[in-house]
Amino acid sequence: MTRRDFAKGVASAGLLAAAGRLAAQSHEPTGVAELDLRQSEIDAVTPQDFAAYCSLEPGAAGAEALSAAVSRFPVLGRLEAAFDKVFREAKDTVVTDANRPAVWYLYNMGLIVKTPKTMFSIDLHHRRAEEFAPFLDFALITHNHNDHYTERFKVAMDRGEHKPVVNNFFDNYGVRDRKYGGYTRAKSKTFRFGDVTIITGLCDHNSYLIDYTTPFEVQVGDFTLYHSGDCCSHEKLGVTRRPDLWVFHPYCGMDPVKGAVETVRPKKAVIAHLQELGHAKGRYRWTYRDGMRAKARLEAAEFPSVMPLWGERLDCPT
Numbered sequence: 001m002t003r004r005d006f007a008k009g010v011a012s013a014g015l016l017a018a019a020g021r022l023a024a025q026s027h028e029p030t031g032v033a034e035l036d037l038r039q040s041e042i043d044a045v046t047p048q049d050f051a052a053y054c055s056l057e058p059g060a061a062g063a064e065a066l067s068a069a070v071s072r073f074p075v076l077g078r079l080e081a082a083f084d085k086v087f088r089e090a091k092d093t094v095v096t097d098a099n100r101p102a103v104w105y106l107y108n109m110g111l112i113v114k115t116p117k118t119m120f121s122i123d124l125h126h127r128r129a130e131e132f133a134p135f136l137d138f139a140l141i142t143h144n145h146n147d148h149y150t151e152r153f154k155v156a157m158d159r160g161e162h163k164p165v166v167n168n169f170f171d172n173y174g175v176r177d178r179k180y181g182g183y184t185r186a187k188s189k190t191f192r193f194g195d196v197t198i199i200t201g202l203c204d205h206n207s208y209l210i211d212y213t214t215p216f217e218v219q220v221g222d223f224t225l226y227h228s229g230d231c232c233s234h235e236k237l238g239v240t241r242r243p244d245l246w247v248f249h250p251y252c253g254m255d256p257v258k259g260a261v262e263t264v265r266p267k268k269a270v271i272a273h274l275q276e277l278g279h280a281k282g283r284y285r286w287t288y289r290d291g292m293r294a295k296a297r298l299e300a301a302e303f304p305s306v307m308p309l310w311g312e313r314l315d316c317p318t
Contacts, residue, residue, distance in 0.1 A: 035288040038309075041075035043281050049073060050277040054127045054150070077275075079107060082311030083126050086112055089313065090119060091135060098195060098221035100316055105308040109229065109247065109272045110148055115220045118194040122216060122227050122247075133161050136194050141167035142229025143205060143213040147278050165204035166191055166198065168214045187305040196220055203228065203236035206253060213235075217243070223316060226264060230273070233260035242267065244317050249273040250294040251286050260303045266315040267296050 047295040053069050053076050056062035070077040086104045090112050095100050102114040111122040119139040121129075122254030125147055133156035141149045144167070147306075157163045158170075191198040197219040202211040215228040217239050226243035244267035250256045254274070260266060271291045279285040291307040308314060 008176045015155070032128070037077070038075070039288055041276065043274050045073050045075060045277050047278050050118070050257075054278075055129060058128060058131075058317060060263060068267060079126070079277075079310060080128075082106060082309075083128055085311040087131065090114055090132075099223050100276075101220050101223055101225075101247065103225065103314040104318070105270070105272070105310065105312050107310050108144075108276055109223075109249065111150075111247065112226065113218070113220075115195050118196050119198065120193070123148040123229065124153060125150055130156035130160075135158050136161075136163065138164040138166060140216050140218075140227070141165060141197065141214075142216065142227065143167075144169040145205075145230070147276050148229070153301075155197050164191075164193065166200070166216075167214075168200075168202070199240060201236065201238055203231040204233060205230050206232050217240065220312065226266065228264075229257075234263045239264060245270055245314060246266065249274050256294055257297050257301045257303075260298060261301060266283055266303060268315075269308040269315060270297075271295055273305070 043251050048278040053073075053100045056065050056069070065079070070080065083106065086106050090102070091102060093114055095102050095116050098116050104112045106112060106124065106126060108125050109123040112124070112132070113120055118142065120138045122140045123133060123141050123142055124132065124139065125129055127150075129150050130152045133153065134169045136157065139149075139153075139157050140152075152166060157165050173256070173317050187202055191200075199217040199219070201215045201217070203213050203215055204210050205212040213229040213231050215226065215231060215237060218225040218227070219241070224239070224241050224243045225247070226239055226250075227247045228237055228251045231237060234254050237259060240245050243264060243266045245268050246260070247263050248254070248256060248259065250271055250273075256269065260269060271294050272286065272287040274291045288307070295305045295307050304317075306314065
């Protein structure tokens with residue numbers, strides 16, 4: 001597909017305006033041509049290429065191989081740059097308003113969240129994710145698929161730093177404090193760490209992975225973040241108060257408009273999980289055009305929506 005064909009298709013679907021709004025939200029020029037360039041870079045990477053990149057040794061030991069990988073696949077350089085940006089900004093940012101945490105989108109569905117008292121991650125997946133472990137107070141993982149966490153990060157948090165990793169596949173939810181009780185398939189549990197309250201749920205990933213995914217409702221002051229992971233249906237979603245941000249997968253079987261209208265009612269929807277490099281092109285890997293289509297549908301239903309790029313800080317509604 002040429003850039004002209006891409007632009008024509010986007011315009012015919014009524015999505016050119018959405019691309020313009022995306023450009024205004026980004027720290028880089030991200031109009032249709034830029035998204036087309038990024039898409040071509042992404043499409044060049046196979047799951048095998050991405051697995052090889054993820055397996056590179058950290059630090060100086062893997063520097064030469066990393067340089068070769070980035071030279072061959074520029075999108076991997078973007079992913080490294082996104083990590084560097086979020087890592088630097090998360091450490092340097094001082095949050096003073098309990099109702100306005102800082103939220104960064106790192107990769108796939110990964111978030112870094114910083115409040116006045118805590119810093120934590122949700123579904124953090126990156127070759128270098130474990131570098132965050134010393135700086136995080138806890139981590140949340142929606143489900144046991146390796147595009148939502150890395151083994152090195154899990155080990156660094158749980159065994160190295162002895163910090164909570166809240167999920168539905170560790171014993172005791174990954175929380176060492178016995179007050180939370182043992183591991184169960186309970187529909188809902190509530191955890192409190194510092195100034196953060198987390199309310200869990202359970203939902204289906206697909207027709208056979210039933211109650212496989214744990215959505216997290218995260219409350220900080222008056223702010224609420226709802227991360228529904230790879231939930232395939234809106235019927236099992238549930239929030240106790242209206243989220244400021246709803247991070248979701250728009251192509252896992254759930255109709256995001258029904259989810260927004262009937263269940264979540266977010267102040268802002270965050271479209272995630274499009275560019276999963278561990279999935280093959282055309283097979284559980286979606287395009288920016290797919291994301292803009294979902295964005296346009298949500299906005300037509302009067303739900304403000306964003307499709308963040310890797311490394312962006314999300315604006316929280318006031």
